[in-house]
Amino acid sequence: MNKINIHQKEFEIFLENETICKRTRLMGIQLNVDYEGQCPIFIGVLNGSFLFMADLLKEVEVDCEVGFIRVASYQGTASSGEIKETFGLPENLGGKDVIIVEDIVDTGLTLQYILEKVNAQNPASINVCSLLFKPAALLSPIKELTYVGFEIPNEFVVGYGLDYDGLGRNLKDIYRAI
Numbered sequence: 094m095n096k097i098n099i100h101q102k103e104f105e106i107f108l109e110n111e112t113i114c115k116r117t118r119l120m121g122i123q124l125n126v127d128y129e130g131q132c133p134i135f136i137g138v139l140n141g142s143f144l145f146m147a148d149l150l151k152e153v154e155v156d157c158e159v160g161f162i163r164v165a166s167y168q169g170t171a172s173s174g175e176i177k178e179t180f181g182l183p184e185n186l187g188g189k190d191v192i193i194v195e196d197i198v199d200t201g202l203t204l205q206y207i208l209e210k211v212n213a214q215n216p217a218s219i220n221v222c223s224l225l226f227k228p229a230a231l232l233s234p235i236k237e238l239t240y241v242g243f244e245i246p247n248e249f250v251v252g253y254g255l256d257y258d259g260l261g262r263n264l265k266d267i268y269r270a271i
């Protein structure tokens with residue numbers, strides 16, 4: 094399928110599953126080298142990271158723990174704007190090597206918020222592994238963003254965990270809006 098429609102919006106193929114899996118395999122190899130002899134904890138950010146997390150973790154051979162968190166955004170009435178809340182962040186991250194697994198880093202605001210929460214627990218180290226990254230959309234640099242699958246233009250993408258208004262997460266390829 095080269096073109097699909099979701100909610101009456103047209104998308105075209107952007108990254109095929111085979112391309113994603115090849116890149117994921119390489120990221121896994123890199124993580125195995127970088128974390129040799131360590132026991133990191135991978136924390137996937139739901140919902141978008143569920144497929145990437147599953148495929149990535151199958152490539153990871155070092156001993157590791159696995160967890161998930163969910164970040165909800167609320168439009169606040171206060172002038173501060175958006176209020177966020179995290180659900181399920183493990184409470185025992187002190188002294189651990191943490192790897193946050195994201196589907197996509199866009200403005201980076203979600204990630205900044207998660208990093209603050211994780212850093213407050215004084216982990217030994219913290220790195221971020223994101224399948225996709227839109228450098229042009231990033232609002233401020235994130236030094237923890239060490240592992241990136243694909244740098245992509247500032248366009249809306251869907252599939253392989255990413256949704257368009259609730260739909261498309263189950264697509265095995267990634268599509269971009271046209």
Ligand code: IMP
Pocket residue numbers: 141196197198199200201202203204248249250251255256257
């Ligand atoms: P950020 O806080 O702006 O970096 O956005 C992060 C979240 O926005 C991601 O985890 C996604 O859920 C969502 N997001 C950003 N860009 C896209 C996109 O192109 N397609 C689908 N979801 C996106």
